[in-house]
Amino acid sequence: METSEYARTANQEITLLFAGIHRRAKNVREHAHECMELILIRKGTCEVHVDGQTLTAHPGDIIAMPAHQVHDQISHGHIDTVYCGFTAPPTLVCAEPHVVALPDISFIEQSMLLLSAISLSQTQAAPEAANLVMAAILEQLQQQHVLHQELEQTPPLLRVILRYINDHIDEPITVETLAAHTRMSSSNLHLLFRTHLKTSPMRYLHEQRMKAARSALMTPYLSVKEVAVICGYPDVNHFVRTFRKAHGLPPGQWRKQQQNTL
Incomplete structure (x- = not known):
């Protein structure tokens, strides 16, 4: 097929x-x-x-x-x-x-x-x-x-990193965390992402967390604080600022906007 x-x-x-x-x-x-x-x-x-x-x-x-x-x-x-x-x-x-x-x-x-x-x-x-x-x-x-x-088409080592990010999206992740997981240097990790994804490890992580946030916000029973934790932001205020910067609206208003368009 x-x-x-x-x-x-x-x-x-x-x-x-x-x-x-x-x-x-x-x-x-x-x-x-x-x-x-x-x-x-x-x-x-x-x-x-x-x-x-x-x-x-x-x-x-x-x-x-x-x-x-x-x-x-x-x-x-x-x-x-x-x-x-x-x-x-x-x-x-x-x-x-x-x-x-x-x-x-x-x-x-x-x-x-x-x-x-x-x-x-x-x-x-x-x-x-x-x-x-x-x-x-x-x-x-x-x-x-x-x-x-x-x-x-993705190098096996990069696949391992992307899977790790996906499986631990709600946990603290740093460049050092990813580098240690794959036993490679931070500079080589950056090079791997730039070469194949045209972005940095932390930028990729940010995009995945915002994607997870948008998905979680579509569930009306989750509070913004709960969504923040799901996406790896233990500080809800930091999550709100980050989400607003990425989407132009705080998460609560973004959710209402999406509900009004359904």
């Missing part, structure tokens, strides 16, 4: 046909479906033999299997997967079996688990609601695919 083939799923006809979970060390014998299938690897590793080729998938990978493709699944020990079968317009259906590496599986994983619960009648939901969840999965898969392509 190419990037363009995932796009604009919300307005397309997508119908969930089945979903489930496979948790065992048992192989899956050869079979085929009348529809496209997505298989998310949560734990373990497996190989899929299909159309004369072998696909290897690891945790965080999704196997995209077109309709009518005879395939098996050989597990390397215990494996935990969740899968969904669905119909969609031709523009959203892949022509060849392939593996997609996901930089962040959280949304897709939880959504596919929800669909498996719905499919197994453990959770009640209208079919239209399940179809919208399936569409959201495809939309997120598009974004993850694009992100993966961008990360592939």
